Structure formats: structure tokens, C-alpha cells
Amino acid sequence: MIENFKTSLKETTISVIPICILVTITSILLGIDYNTIISFIISSFLLILGITTFTFGSNISMMIIGEKIGNKIIKNKNISLILISVLIIGFTITIVEPDLKILATQLTNIPDIVLISTVGLGVGLFLMLATIKILFKLNLKTIIIINYIIIFTACIFLPNEFIPIAFDSSGVTTGLISVPFILTLGIGLTSSRTDKDTKSDTFGLIGLCSIGPIITVLLLGLLYDGNQTYDTNIFTNNLPLINQYINNFIKSIQDVLIPMIPIVLVFIIFKLVSKNSFTKKETKKIILGLIITLLGLAIFLVSVNVSFMKTGYLIGEKFTELNNESLTILFGIIIGFLIILVEPAVKILNEQIEEITNGSISKNIMQISLSVGGSIAVILSLLRLFYNISILYILLFGYLLVIILSFLTPKVFTAIAFDSGGSATGSLTTTFLLPFIIGICTALEKNIFTDAFGLIAIMGMTPLITIQILGIIFQFKTKQKIYKNIDETIIDYDWRKSI
Amino acid sequence: MIELMCLISSDKDDKSIKPLYSKYNMPFNFTIYGEGTASSSLLEYFGLEKVKKYIYFSLIDQKERTNILQDIKENLKLEKEGNGICFTIPLSSSTKHILNKINDKENTMDQKLKEENQIEKDNKKEYHLIVTIITEGYAETVMNTAKNAGAGGGTLINGRSLYQDKSKNMFLGFSIEPEKDVILIVADTSIKNNIMDAIVQKTGLKTKGGAIVFSLPISDAVGLYE
Incomplete structure (x- = not known):
């Protein structure tokens, strides 16, 4: 475990350094003030520390709780009880997700509590659907296709402003708290099975859970109108650095303490209800793990909140002043690639995939495919900004491609792809890439909601394409060769001679 | 050997x-x-x-x-x-294909020795661990085949193949290797070869299963019921 911490620290450092260097050099070239640059460098170090601590902590706490719960509830014969507990778990872990809170405060027209509980309900219901799928061995592809047909039909009848918000809330739902939890819940739910579909059933939960909020939030569109205002002042705060770090740290601790409460509650209730579920040693480990997770998460949030948002926004703004679209796109390609390398939720997902597939689908190859997805997402978002392409066309065409690919790729890759889509739209996308696009958007004087916000929706879609293409290549490369002229008679050896 | x-x-x-x-x-x-x-x-x-x-x-x-x-x-x-x-x-036995691939010189048990061993074995049962390595997803077929051939039960482990030849499994500088299932079955000498034969016939290298089968000697065992 300590060894794991060391390797994880090394890996995170390697993935953060390129982005740190690129952003620092770009900032200097664009003439951004030194205060911002210095705080970005400090934040990058905090980011390394935060991500490493968080993933280490969640590995020994949340992921163990999730897996145990999944494993135990599937053994319960009472289906309605299983479904109700899954609904409650889905709802609670979503409403406490820090990213969702940030999004809710940014949307001025809908009361926070309404949006948060709508998204929570969406996740809860779809986690239920995912469990039904595992219990009754339904086909993931069919469920997803039906849901996307519903979503796109709804999109046609709803105000344009609401579509990006619906897709974005789905993207932010599956964040740092829910990804490890839901992911391991799926592993637990399928762990006692040995049939052919076990692996593809293990994954796909996060994917389904991120569809839920799109539908429920789109329904909200019937009640509220989509005209939102966005406050760009959050990017231009000029307090002294030290104060910013201290203020943010206190705020982040509060922000992450609240999510921990329901998780601790779920843990306690589960421990009381089902006997012998956790040994004394495991309990100690989980408590220690939760504290480490909390600290790591707080450090992570501080680093992104203090400087990533501001730097991203300023870079976007300055790039527009250069009036060079191809240079902006080039920067976007690189930054989109690099930012996915750092995303903690993606790291957790990739580790799990590597473990479940015994290293057959290695985390490096997943990481590269996801990063390519990130680059494509940024290119599409920028093109959309420059040439006024409607988000609906991109999503419609993209998801059509996703569905076609799902018929060509192995089942397990479709499931993994949908999970990656949910995980790729994590905290760094919302705190660095989104402000970057918003920066360009404000400089070009366009509508932030319709033109900038769709980034998260596109970011959630491109990995579905790249991962499924990876699956097709994989299938081709690992095809079992059928031999014709070989002798397969069984022969005995005189093994005693060799000992 | x-x-x-x-x-x-x-x-x-x-x-x-x-x-x-x-x-x-x-x-x-x-x-x-x-x-x-x-x-x-x-x-x-x-x-x-x-x-x-x-x-x-x-x-x-x-x-x-x-x-x-x-x-x-x-x-x-x-x-x-x-x-x-x-x-x-x-190894106590394997398919001939494995022997040919690794080592062309045979050093197998001849008929005379086999018979001598048989007499010895009549007094005490001798067990072997049959190891089957197969393309992911075929584990159930292997288990059913083995059961029909007389095996009691088996244990499934998930693993991954490692290729000897580097060039055929590379993509963008990363290696791509297929997932494999490993099935462990304990059987005594009298039925061992039947089970192995059945597995090879049904899921061997001539089929999509691509099973590789060999067995390891076990000096003693408890917990086996027939």
C-alpha cells in the first residue's frame, strides 16, 4: 500500500508537470501578471499532493465500502429492498458531490435545492435501472439507445438554452465522490458471477448514472426558462495569495466534510445491519482512509479553485486578443490532451479497469485514448465557438457514431466507454478547460450558456468514440488464431526423474 | 521434459x-x-x-x-x-503441441514404465492438477466438458497472456494482450487423460477456444470426494 502511494505520487507528478510547464510558458508569453503565474505553480504542487492523497485514501475507504455493499446486497433475495437501497445510495452520494454544488450556484434561475435534488433523483433512478440490468441480464446497449432516443426527442421540443445545462449537469454528477463509489458498487454486484458477461456488467454503471440527470434536468426545462446569467467576476478576484489559499482551504474542508457525512452514515448503517461485514482491522483502515480522502480532496479543491479557474479564464481571454484561431486551436489540442492525464476520476477508473482485466486493458492505453478524446472535445468546442455550430448537431452526430460503433466493438468496451465519458468530465475540466472556453467566449461577446457550456457535454461524448475504436483495434489484435495441423494428443512425462 | x-x-x-x-x-x-x-x-x-x-x-x-x-x-x-x-x-503430462513447440526431443514415459507405475498406483491413488488456459469466456464450456469426462469440480482464475513475439501485439507503443481464463481441476490418473482429451477436442487450439492443457503432479490430496 505504501508502495502504491509512492508509485501513484510518481505517476501524478509526471502527468502534472507537462501541463504546469505549458501553462506557465504560455502565460508568460501572453503577458499574464506574475502573481497569477506564481499561484498557478504553487497550485500545481498542491494538485499533485491532493490527487495522490485523495486516490490513496479513496482506495482504502470508499472503494472498499462500495464493493462490500454491492457484494452483500446482491446476495439479498428481496429485490425491492435491493432497489430501494440502491436508489437511496445513488441519491445521497450525488447530492453531496462538490462539482454539482458549484454548477448549481452558477445557474441563477433555478433554486439550488431543486437542481441538486433533480440530479440526485436522476442518478438514483438510473442506478436502480443499472441494478435491474445486472439482476435480469439486460443489454446495456439497448438501454442506452432507448434513453438517447428519449433525450434527443426531448431536445427538439425544449428551449435551446436548456440542452447544454442538462448535459453539463450529467457530466459533473459523476465526479470525485461518486466515481469510486459507483464503480466499486458495480464490481461488488457482479463479483460472485462467473459467466461470460461478468466483465461487461461490472462496468457501465457510471455511464448509465450519467444519463439519468440529462433526462430529469431536461424535464425541469418544462418548469423553468433557460435564460441564465453568468457571473464572470469569480475569475477576477485579486485578494493576496496567502489569504486566498487560507480562505479556500477552510471553505474546501467544509465542502468536503458534508459529502463525507452520508458516506459515513451509509457505512455505519451497513455495519449495523449486516453482521460480520467489516472486520475490526478493516474498520480501522476505512476510518483512516476516509480522513485521508477528506484531506486529499480539500487540498485538490483548493489548488483548482485558487488558481486554475483564473488562469484558464485569463489564457482564454488573452488568446482571443491575438486573433489567431489556429494558434488557439493548437493550444486547445495540447491542453485538452494533457488535462485528461491529470483528472483524478479517470485515474481511479483506469486503475480499476486494469485490475479487473488483469492488465489486459492497461491503464496507459486507456489514458492515451481518453486524452485523444479530450483533444477532440476541445477542438469541437472551439470550432463551435468560432463558427456558431449548434451543440445539438454535434451531439446528434456524435451519439449516432457512438451507437454505430457499439455494434462493432466488444461488449466490455462499450461499458468501459460509457464509464469513461462520465469520468472524463471531472473537476479539472470544469475548473480549467471550461473557464478557458468561457474566457474566449466573453472576449468574443457570445452567450456563455449556449456557446461555452456545451464543452462538458462534448467532453462526455468524445471518449465514447475513442474508447470504442480502441475496442475494435483490441478485438482485431487479440483474435484467437485457429490452428489446423497440430498434434494435440496427450502425452505423459516421467516427471519423477526431474525432481 | x-x-x-x-x-x-x-x-x-x-x-x-x-x-x-x-x-x-x-x-x-x-x-x-x-x-x-x-x-x-x-x-x-x-x-x-x-x-x-x-x-x-x-x-x-x-x-x-x-x-x-x-x-x-x-x-x-x-x-x-x-x-x-x-x-x-x-509437468506430469501435456498436449504434444506444447512439447513440440518448446522442445523437439521427446523424453516421455515409455510403455513399460507406464505399466510399472500402474501397478504401483493401484495400491495408492495418484492425483494430478489439470491446468487449462483458455480464451476468456470459454470457462463454462471447459467445466462442462470436464464434468462429462468425470471431473468433480474446478476453480476459475482470470489472467492475461504474455506474448513471446513483441511485434504482433503492439499498438502505438503499448502492448495489447488478450485476457485468459485459467481453470484448475484435480483428477486421479485413471480419468486424467480422458478429461484432458475431452477439453482439447472441444476447445483446443483447433477451435476458437484455443485451450492449452497440461497437468502437474500432486503428491497427496484431501477433500476430494467421488
Whole structure:
């Protein structure tokens, strides 16, 4: 475990350094003030520390709780009880997700509590659907296709402003708290099975859970109108650095303490209800793990909140002043690639995939495919900004491609792809890439909601394409060769001679 | 003669072991994940003692055994405590294909010896561990075939193949290797060859299953019921 911490620290450092260097050099070239640059460098170090601590902590706490719960509830014969507990778990872990809170405060027209509980309900219901799928061995592809047909039909009848918000809330739902939890819940739910579909059933939960909020939030569109205002002042705060770090740290601790409460509650209730579920040693480990997770998460949030948002926004703004679209796109390609390398939720997902597939689908190859997805997402978002392409066309065409690919790729890759889509739209996308696009958007004087916000929706879609293409290549490369002229008679050896 | 080599190590990237595959002609390799324990009481108190371990299995030519073990010892620094262990187990039988691929000179049990052993065995039952390595998803077929041939039960492990030939499984500089299922079945000598034959017929290399089958000698066993 300590060894794991060391390797994880090394890996995170390697993935953060390129982005740190690129952003620092770009900032200097664009003439951004030194205060911002210095705080970005400090934040990058905090980011390394935060991500490493968080993933280490969640590995020994949340992921163990999730897996145990999944494993135990599937053994319960009472289906309605299983479904109700899954609904409650889905709802609670979503409403406490820090990213969702940030999004809710940014949307001025809908009361926070309404949006948060709508998204929570969406996740809860779809986690239920995912469990039904595992219990009754339904086909993931069919469920997803039906849901996307519903979503796109709804999109046609709803105000344009609401579509990006619906897709974005789905993207932010599956964040740092829910990804490890839901992911391991799926592993637990399928762990006692040995049939052919076990692996593809293990994954796909996060994917389904991120569809839920799109539908429920789109329904909200019937009640509220989509005209939102966005406050760009959050990017231009000029307090002294030290104060910013201290203020943010206190705020982040509060922000992450609240999510921990329901998780601790779920843990306690589960421990009381089902006997012998956790040994004394495991309990100690989980408590220690939760504290480490909390600290790591707080450090992570501080680093992104203090400087990533501001730097991203300023870079976007300055790039527009250069009036060079191809240079902006080039920067976007690189930054989109690099930012996915750092995303903690993606790291957790990739580790799990590597473990479940015994290293057959290695985390490096997943990481590269996801990063390519990130680059494509940024290119599409920028093109959309420059040439006024409607988000609906991109999503419609993209998801059509996703569905076609799902018929060509192995089942397990479709499931993994949908999970990656949910995980790729994590905290760094919302705190660095989104402000970057918003920066360009404000400089070009366009509508932030319709033109900038769709980034998260596109970011959630491109990995579905790249991962499924990876699956097709994989299938081709690992095809079992059928031999014709070989002798397969069984022969005995005189093994005693060799000992 | 062919032996099964097991290497247990925390070495993650198979860089230190893979070059040996082509150096010593080892075409059949696979790996599984496991967990080891570190020896520190402080870590154990918090339940953090677990270390990820990788178990590498390879079929090797017995004549090369000393050289291979020496190379592994040097590459993975096994003389240092906690870096891992490596050991070999002789095979009691395998398909002829495996023998041909690894070592062309046969050194099999001749008929006379077989009969002598048979008399000896009549007094005491002798058991073997049948190991089947097969494309992921075919485990159930193997189990059913084995049961029909007289096997009592089996155990399933998930693993991954490691190719000897580097060029055919690379993509963008990353290796792509297929997932494999490993099925362990314990059977006595009288039915062992029937089971192995049945598995090879139904899911062998001439089919999509691509099963590789061999057996290891077991000196004694308890818990087997017929």
C-alpha cells in the first residue's frame, strides 16, 4: 500500500508537470501578471499532493465500502429492498458531490435545492435501472439507445438554452465522490458471477448514472426558462495569495466534510445491519482512509479553485486578443490532451479497469485514448465557438457514431466507454478547460450558456468514440488464431526423474 | 521434459521478464494479479500491509531451467529479501503441441514404465492438477466438458497472456494482450487423460477456444470426494 502511494505520487507528478510547464510558458508569453503565474505553480504542487492523497485514501475507504455493499446486497433475495437501497445510495452520494454544488450556484434561475435534488433523483433512478440490468441480464446497449432516443426527442421540443445545462449537469454528477463509489458498487454486484458477461456488467454503471440527470434536468426545462446569467467576476478576484489559499482551504474542508457525512452514515448503517461485514482491522483502515480522502480532496479543491479557474479564464481571454484561431486551436489540442492525464476520476477508473482485466486493458492505453478524446472535445468546442455550430448537431452526430460503433466493438468496451465519458468530465475540466472556453467566449461577446457550456457535454461524448475504436483495434489484435495441423494428443512425462 | 515456472514478484512492468521469453524460447506465458503481505507491524495495524503482486507462469524446457532461474534472479534482484520468488514444478503430462513447440526431443514415459507405475498406483491413488488456459469466456464450456469426462469440480482464475513475439501485439507503443481464463481441476490418473482429451477436442487450439492443457503432479490430496 505504501508502495502504491509512492508509485501513484510518481505517476501524478509526471502527468502534472507537462501541463504546469505549458501553462506557465504560455502565460508568460501572453503577458499574464506574475502573481497569477506564481499561484498557478504553487497550485500545481498542491494538485499533485491532493490527487495522490485523495486516490490513496479513496482506495482504502470508499472503494472498499462500495464493493462490500454491492457484494452483500446482491446476495439479498428481496429485490425491492435491493432497489430501494440502491436508489437511496445513488441519491445521497450525488447530492453531496462538490462539482454539482458549484454548477448549481452558477445557474441563477433555478433554486439550488431543486437542481441538486433533480440530479440526485436522476442518478438514483438510473442506478436502480443499472441494478435491474445486472439482476435480469439486460443489454446495456439497448438501454442506452432507448434513453438517447428519449433525450434527443426531448431536445427538439425544449428551449435551446436548456440542452447544454442538462448535459453539463450529467457530466459533473459523476465526479470525485461518486466515481469510486459507483464503480466499486458495480464490481461488488457482479463479483460472485462467473459467466461470460461478468466483465461487461461490472462496468457501465457510471455511464448509465450519467444519463439519468440529462433526462430529469431536461424535464425541469418544462418548469423553468433557460435564460441564465453568468457571473464572470469569480475569475477576477485579486485578494493576496496567502489569504486566498487560507480562505479556500477552510471553505474546501467544509465542502468536503458534508459529502463525507452520508458516506459515513451509509457505512455505519451497513455495519449495523449486516453482521460480520467489516472486520475490526478493516474498520480501522476505512476510518483512516476516509480522513485521508477528506484531506486529499480539500487540498485538490483548493489548488483548482485558487488558481486554475483564473488562469484558464485569463489564457482564454488573452488568446482571443491575438486573433489567431489556429494558434488557439493548437493550444486547445495540447491542453485538452494533457488535462485528461491529470483528472483524478479517470485515474481511479483506469486503475480499476486494469485490475479487473488483469492488465489486459492497461491503464496507459486507456489514458492515451481518453486524452485523444479530450483533444477532440476541445477542438469541437472551439470550432463551435468560432463558427456558431449548434451543440445539438454535434451531439446528434456524435451519439449516432457512438451507437454505430457499439455494434462493432466488444461488449466490455462499450461499458468501459460509457464509464469513461462520465469520468472524463471531472473537476479539472470544469475548473480549467471550461473557464478557458468561457474566457474566449466573453472576449468574443457570445452567450456563455449556449456557446461555452456545451464543452462538458462534448467532453462526455468524445471518449465514447475513442474508447470504442480502441475496442475494435483490441478485438482485431487479440483474435484467437485457429490452428489446423497440430498434434494435440496427450502425452505423459516421467516427471519423477526431474525432481 | 517440460516444467512450469512460477515467478511471484511485485515487478509491474514485465520488462525484466519478457526478454527471456524469446531468449529461451518460452511461447506459453500468462500472468495473474495477487496480493502479498509486507512485514511491518505499523502498516498491519492500519490494514495497509497488502502489496500488489504479479504471478507469472511460463512453460519452460527443463534443460534451460538453471539458466532461466539465474537470469531471473539477476534481472529482478531476487537475492534481496522481499523482491520475489521463483520456482519450477515438473509437468506430469501435456498436449504434444506444447512439447513440440518448446522442445523437439521427446523424453516421455515409455510403455513399460507406464505399466510399472500402474501397478504401483493401484495400491495408492495418484492425483494430478489439470491446468487449462483458455480464451476468456470459454470457462463454462471447459467445466462442462470436464464434468462429462468425470471431473468433480474446478476453480476459475482470470489472467492475461504474455506474448513471446513483441511485434504482433503492439499498438502505438503499448502492448495489447488478450485476457485468459485459467481453470484448475484435480483428477486421479485413471480419468486424467480422458478429461484432458475431452477439453482439447472441444476447445483446443483447433477451435476458437484455443485451450492449452497440461497437468502437474500432486503428491497427496484431501477433500476430494467421488
